[in-house]
Amino acid sequence: MKLIYVLGIGHNTPVFIDLALACGYKIAGLYHYNNERTGNIDHGFKVLGSFDDLLAQPSLGGKCFLLTMGDNEIRFQLCKKIINKDGCVPSLIHPTCVISHFADISPVGVYISPFTYVQADSVIGDNTVLLSHVNISHNTKIGKNCFIAGGSTIGAYTTVEDFVFVGQGVLSISSKVNNIGHHSYIGAGSLITHDISSESIVVGRPARIFKKSI
Known part of the structure; x- marks a missing residue:
């Protein structure tokens, strides 16, 4: 141990x-x-x-x-x-998760909580957190230093850039959302139906830009 x-x-x-x-x-x-x-x-x-x-x-x-x-x-x-300083920040994947054999998950600082799914040909970048019951659909890339809260689904063919925060229960529609820009904040329960520009705060169903975060 x-x-x-x-x-x-x-x-x-x-x-x-x-x-x-x-x-x-x-x-x-x-x-x-x-x-x-x-x-x-x-x-x-x-x-x-x-x-x-x-x-x-x-x-x-x-x-x-x-x-x-x-x-x-x-x-x-x-x-x-x-x-x-030669320390190690290992990735931790709960044993109840379902991770595709064809997913690419960084060995550095990725935390994947119980009952989360990462589908085929998806990528999870360094130091990213996926909480419980998150679904990362196939052919999706999650960047570095992201946080995706419980119950969220990121649809297929989407790139989530670095430093994105996704609130609880967010749904991003497959093939409708190509890119979620870096340092964006997605409010809990939001429905994302289009690309999100970098440094945006978006909320609602469907999601709309509330303000620029920076």
Whole structure:
């Protein structure tokens, strides 16, 4: 059983801990963004220190880390710093998932929660999170550092660019949506029937641009 250290303490943390345990890891301890909780016990695991304490180490020596924060940018930056110090951010796929033999899933920081489907000839990029009951249809590419919340379906032949956040229960229609631009935010329950430009916030059924996110 391999050890894994958990970064981030919040409401989602035990959800990701469950995923790591289901994938055969043992939790070695937690790190918080600051020192306020150092020495505390959270969900039965000790808080070992802050992110700064961890990254002050000269090398992380092949240790494994689990990044539990929902913010795509923070997760990306931490992943990069850990890898630069020779740490490992492994991909975790829950055993109840159905993953096509023909899907290409990055070995770096991808988390796939229970009962999610990734169909044939789809690609999942580094450091992307797919929560429970997500369906990634065939011939679809999900970029790096994305977060797709539970119950969402991304239709076939779609490219989702980097740093996209998809809320709960979003439906993107196959062959109608070719591209969802980088740094876009898709509101929960939205129905996507056309391409979404980069840095957009879209909501509704059908989805309409609410405002530019940047």
